Amino acid sequence: MDFANLPMDLKEIKLFNVGILIVATLVVAKILSSLFMSGSKKNLPPVVKAWPLLGGLARFMKGPIIMLREEYPKLGSVFTVNLVNKKITFFIGPEVSSHFFKAPETDLSQQEVYQFNVPTFGPGVVFDVDYSVRQEQFRFFTESLRVTKLKGYVEQMVSEAEDYFSKWGESGEVDLKYELEHLIILTASRCLLGQEVRDQLFDDVSALFHDLDAGMLPISVIFPYLPIPAHRRRDHARKKLAQIFARIIASRKQTGKCENDMLQCFIDSKYKDGRPTTELEVTGLLIAALFAGQHTSSITSVWTGAYLLKNKQFLSGVVDEQKNLMKKHGGKIDHDILSEMDTLHRCIKEALRLHPPLIMLLRSSHTDFDVTTKEGKEYHIPKGHIVATSPAFANRLPHIYKNPDSYDPDRFGPDREEDKAAGAFSYISFGGGRHGCLGEPFAYLQIKAIWSHLLRNFEFELVSPFPEIDWNAMVVGVKGNVMVRYKRRKLVPGDDL
Numbered sequence: 199m200d201f202a203n204l205p206m207d208l209k210e211i212k213l214f215n216v217g218i219l220i221v222a223t224l225v226v227a228k229i230l231s232s233l234f235m236s237g238s239k240k241n242l243p244p245v246v247k248a249w250p251l252l253g254g255l256a257r258f259m260k261g262p263i264i265m266l267r268e269e270y271p272k273l274g275s276v277f278t279v280n281l282v283n284k285k286i287t288f289f290i291g292p293e294v295s296s297h298f299f300k301a302p303e304t305d306l307s308q309q310e311v312y313q314f315n316v317p318t319f320g321p322g323v324v325f326d327v328d329y330s331v332r333q334e335q336f337r338f339f340t341e342s343l344r345v346t347k348l349k350g351y352v353e354q355m356v357s358e359a360e361d362y363f364s365k366w367g368e369s370g371e372v373d374l375k376y377e378l379e380h381l382i383i384l385t386a387s388r389c390l391l392g393q394e395v396r397d398q399l400f401d402d403v404s405a406l407f408h409d410l411d412a413g414m415l416p417i418s419v420i421f422p423y424l425p426i427p428a429h430r431r432r433d434h435a436r437k438k439l440a441q442i443f444a445r446i447i448a449s450r451k452q453t454g455k456c457e458n459d460m461l462q463c464f465i466d467s468k469y470k471d472g473r474p475t476t477e478l479e480v481t482g483l484l485i486a487a488l489f490a491g492q493h494t495s496s497i498t499s500v501w502t503g504a505y506l507l508k509n510k511q512f513l514s515g516v517v518d519e520q521k522n523l524m525k526k527h528g529g530k531i532d533h534d535i536l537s538e539m540d541t542l543h544r545c546i547k548e549a550l551r552l553h554p555p556l557i558m559l560l561r562s563s564h565t566d567f568d569v570t571t572k573e574g575k576e577y578h579i580p581k582g583h584i585v586a587t588s589p590a591f592a593n594r595l596p597h598i599y600k601n602p603d604s605y606d607p608d609r610f611g612p613d614r615e616e617d618k619a620a621g622a623f624s625y626i627s628f629g630g631g632r633h634g635c636l637g638e639p640f641a642y643l644q645i646k647a648i649w650s651h652l653l654r655n656f657e658f659e660l661v662s663p664f665p666e667i668d669w670n671a672m673v674v675g676v677k678g679n680v681m682v683r684y685k686r687r688k689l690v691p692g693d694d695l
């Protein structure tokens with residue numbers, strides 16, 4: 199436009215029009231941008247209120263469950279907490295968590311968020327390898343935990359329990375937590391790591407496991423390689439264990455000795471391309487199995503005992519069940535007989551509902567996705583968020599479980615089935631979906647083998663106050679001692695309690 203050749207009043211009109219156009223464009227742009235902005239903001243989940251920068255982290259570190267208890271009533275089932283440069287978005291309840299459990303690895307992955315396990319499990323296994331290799335390694339786990347294998351493991355569990363408790367006196371007082379922890383390390387070692395390691399447990403090996411364990415601190419989750427003494431001891435223990443396993447594997451291969459344990463399954467496992475597992479991989483996978491299954495099972499067996507001793511009506515229910523099974527099968531205990539112990543199963547399951555040892559499950563999101571809450575609110579979750587769910591919190595939702603804080607194993611009975619009524623992912627102590635626990639049957643068999651033996655051979659009384667939760671542990675467990683008084687008895691069918 200050539201303004202110079204226009205008469206003065208026309209120039210003014212044109213200028214005025216251009217001005218109007220510019221202003222109008224700016225206004226429209228502003229309206230559009232604010233519409234667009236408010237649209238995307240509206241769809242993002244609500245954010246936990248906290249002081250800028252470190253506020254979110256501080257609230258999270260005070261205790262994730264405390265934060266969830268405070269925020270869920272205010273913000274609902276999907277919300278985000280800002281942790282410095284990361285956003286964690288929580289999905290609480292079966293209505294919103296199905297994507298969490300079912301999404302493929304390309305959408306939600308474990309590798310980044312569970313990296314802190316790598317120095318403990320070692321190189322070349324689980325979270326140190328690509329998903330395709332990890333999937334194959336999980337296949338090795340699945341195969342080593344098949345029913346045919348479990349049947350053999352049960353024989354070992356039963357004989358370890360008999361042997362362990364034969365050392366107790368006629369009567370006495372013990373710390374149930376200490377006793378069950380020790381028995382479970384023995385049975386887990388025997389079934390998973392092999393008789394050779396189990397026999398060395400009371401020598402150097404138990405100290406090495408202790409160091410490996412003590413190297414997994416809350417700080418290790420963020421800084422797994424921080425040069426602190428606990429990490430140095432962890433690394434030393436890891437190396438020593440690798441040497442011990444290398445010797446055992448070599449000797450099994452040399453002698454052709456074949457055992458029924460997870461170690462043997464891993465030695466015999468082959469990748470799809472025909473490659474056998476290396477000694478380092480076998481060691482790493484066994485350590486991973488021990489970490490997945492040892493504390494989780496021993497904590498659950500302690501809670502089960504504490505609740506049974508506190509709630510006499512449930513105690514008599516499980517004792518009656520033992521009597522009935524003894525009437526049917528005599529004193530024998532095997533895989534199939536343990537599988538008949540439905541009442542005991544429900545008592546363990548309920549202890550585990552109230553006290554899942556893994557209180558938070560995490561994934562890293564690689565794609566945007568949307569979620570709709572049960573109230574019909576839609577949220578958009580951008581890629582890059584860490585997504586989380588919490589068995590400890592979600593297992594106590596009052597719209598799923600009646601009186602959620604009370605111990606009531608009958609809620610799982612055939613007439614109530616509260617965990618099923620609300621749909622999949624209502625009970626998540628073992629996770630679920632794509633990465634559901636592979637050791638669940640093993641864990642139940644182990645805990646049942648122990649409690650079945652205890653119920654048949656001892657009477658108990660809880661001496662210390664009912665235990666509290668130790669929230670500070672990585673695998674959340676029982677705080678302090680759990681003192682019980684015991685007296686030997688021989689349960690016979692027809693006996694009164």
Ligand code: HEM
Binds near residue numbers: 556560634
């Ligand atoms: C009471 C005992 C146990 C509890 C409460 C428990 C809990 C869990 C949970 C919550 C997960 C899911 C983790 C996630 O989604 O991020 C999981 C996965 C797993 N558990 Fe267990 N577990 C127990 C015992 C065991 C035992 C005894 C073993 C093996 C002997 C085992 C092996 C595994 C494995 C291999 C996975 C990974 C599965 C995958 O990612 O595909 N667990 N467990």
